[in-house]
Amino acid sequence: MTATIETRTVAPPVTTVRFHQVGKTFGQSTKAVVALDQVDLAVGPGEFVCLVGASGCGKTTLLNLVAGLDQPTSGRIELNSSRPAVVFQEAALMPWLTAAGNVELPLRMAGVGKAARRATAAELLELVRLAGLGDKRPHELSGGMRQRVALARALASTTDHTGAGAGKPSLLLMDEPFSALDAITRDVLQGELLRIWRATGTAILFVTHDVREAVRLGQRVVLLSSRPGRVVREWNVDGLTDGAEAAAVDEVNAALRTVISSHAA
Amino acid sequence: MPPEATRVHPVDDRDAGSVEAGLDALDTPVTAYRESPVRRIAARALPPIGAIAVFVLIWQVLWAAAFWPEFKLPAPVAVWDQIWQLVVSGEILELFWTSVHRAVIGFAISLLIAVPLGLAIANITVVRRGVGPLVSGLQSLPSVAWVPAAILWFGLNDRAIYWVVLLGAVPSIANGLVSGLDQVPPILPRVGQALGAGRWSGIRYILLPAALPGFLGGLKQGWAFSWRSLMAAELIATSPDLGEGLGQYLHNGMSLSDISMVFAGILLIFVVGVGIELLVFRPLENSVLRARGLTQGVR
Structure with a gap:
């Protein structure tokens, strides 16, 4: 191996989210499935971290734990942000609401007034380059556009400054958000995500099974093993250019292959 | 701000924007051609x-x-004469008013009972297991079967009639709501939770609107059941105190052995049932389906 990529194990001192020996088991006794085992992970404010791993590595479980959709069996998660925004693999827009209505939904549920809701929704739709399309219904939009509405909606759910997390750094959780899109749309949306990340300064925890995507987007790439999901290694891939980026992709891919082949027996 | 985002991106920002705009233009689904309203109505x-x-x-x-x-x-003309006579004498208004206002009030009360009942069945496992089969069973029990009991309990009055209507409509509406809620894609409540929905705001903003198409089906069936239960009740429970509705009119036709009156009664009952369906439920259903892009269901 000739690649000169430093591996980082020391977490930054201030964190948006930190896992302390987190474990998650589904089911009981003999039929129990260990999804996550002793996971230590930290994401700093404004940091872009990608999680990669094969099927069954508990990537989605891990995001659900951060989002509060599920509770860890052991260990604890220290969350130092406003409510994490979540973008799922499917856009899952509410089909009875317009694009703007979807973006306004989290604000409506948080009790934000109509005028403020409108303004925020228009702002966020502009951020994802959908200004003027607010009154379209989900079925009138393409897959890529729907996913951008979903992103705007997720951002709206963290920009609520009324709750306990007011003023703290925000966190965006993304669960393979581009994997259902065609190649060119995915490519463009990856660029868009980086632009939005820079514009908003939000921390991002991004789950994917695409190593190339992880290396292109993330500052750090974390590899999880499968069943049980453990942190195997992490790479600092911030600011890599063409040659170094390709080398990093190869190295992470090789590590991922090793993890997968260990399941062959 | 992200610390020192120094990544060199192969495509510059403005270029990415125009590629994106092009993709949006190409990928946006084409909205179907809509014919003129005159032709649509005619068709x-x-x-x-x-x-x-x-x-x-x-x-x-x-x-x-x-x-x-x-x-x-009877001859079609004889039946038409019966109806025309009701129209000219203004009696038809009283018949319609007596029956339709009963059906509407009965339907409204059914709605008030069925919605909480349906929500409880759909969301609480114990209630679903305990009461769910009972409600489904009641749906297949003809509500006319309750007429004798209702008359014995309440006497020959409006309360007996409403009781029968309620037992006809409540199970249909509740079951419609339950199946509407069961068919909500599980991702939607999950997304709602991730967006910060609590228990009640989740029901109000996510579950109920998502269940609306199925619920509307239940409402439609509930209306049909409440209308036919009402007619059965009016037909069986006849008394001067009750006022003359369409069922009573039909009953009178039988008592007088006047077949053209009987046919006129059947026709009027049919017209009201179909009319409410066409004027109220069909447009409601169509607008809900169209808003969600489910246009193949639009009639």
Whole structure:
């Protein structure tokens, strides 16, 4: 191996989210499935971290734990942000609401007034380059556009400054958000995500099974093993250019292959 | 701000924007061509009008051939005369008012009972297991079966009639709501939770609107059940105190052995049932389906 990529194990001192020996088991006794085992992970404010791993590595479980959709069996998660925004693999827009209505939904549920809701929704739709399309219904939009509405909606759910997390750094959780899109749309949306990340300064925890995507987007790439999901290694891939980026992709891919082949027996 | 985002991106920002705009333009689904309203209405109204014309023609022919005696099969004109007489005397308004206002009030009370019941069945496992089969069973029990009990309990009055209507409509509406809620894609409540929905705001903003198409189906069936239960109740429970509704009118026709009056009664009951469906439920359903892009269901 000739690649000169430093591996980082020391977490930054201030964190948006930190896992302390987190474990998650589904089911009981003999039929129990260990999804996550002793996971230590930290994401700093404004940091872009990608999680990669094969099927069954508990990537989605891990995001659900951060989002509060599920509770860890052991260990604890220290969350130092406003409510994490979540973008799922499917856009899952509410089909009875317009694009703007979807973006306004989290604000409506948080009790934000109509005028403020409108303004925020228009702002966020502009951020994802959908200004003027607010009154379209989900079925009138393409897959890529729907996913951008979903992103705007997720951002709206963290920009609520009324709750306990007011003023703290925000966190965006993304669960393979581009994997259902065609190649060119995915490519463009990856660029868009980086632009939005820079514009908003939000921390991002991004789950994917695409190593190339992880290396292109993330500052750090974390590899999880499968069943049980453990942190195997992490790479600092911030600011890599063409040659170094390709080398990093190869190295992470090789590590991922090793993890997968260990399941062959 | 992200610390020192120094990544070199192969495509510059403005370029990415125009590629994206191009993709948006190409990928946006094309909205289907819509014909003119006159043609659309004509295309929808003509087939049933034609069917009715054919039906009346066959009736006229059968009557003219005198297969059955006059007291069994009246002439279409005789039935029309009965209805016209009701219209001219203004009696038709009283018949309609008595029956329709009962049906509407009964339907409204059913709605108030069925919605909480449906929500409880759909969301609480114990209630679903305990009460769910009971409600489904009640749906298949003809509510006319309750008429004797209702008369014994309440006497010959409006309360007996409402009781029968309620038992006809509540199970249908509740079951419609339950199946509507069961068919909500599980991702939607999950997304709602991730967006910060609590228990009640989740029901109000996510579950109920998502269940609306199925619920509307239940409402439609509930209306049909409440209308037919009402007619059965009016037909069986006749008393001067009750006022004269369509069921009572039909009953009077039978008592007078006046077949043209009986036919007129059946026709009027049919017209009200179909009319409410066409004027209230069909447009409601169509607008809900169209807003969600489910246009193949739009009639």
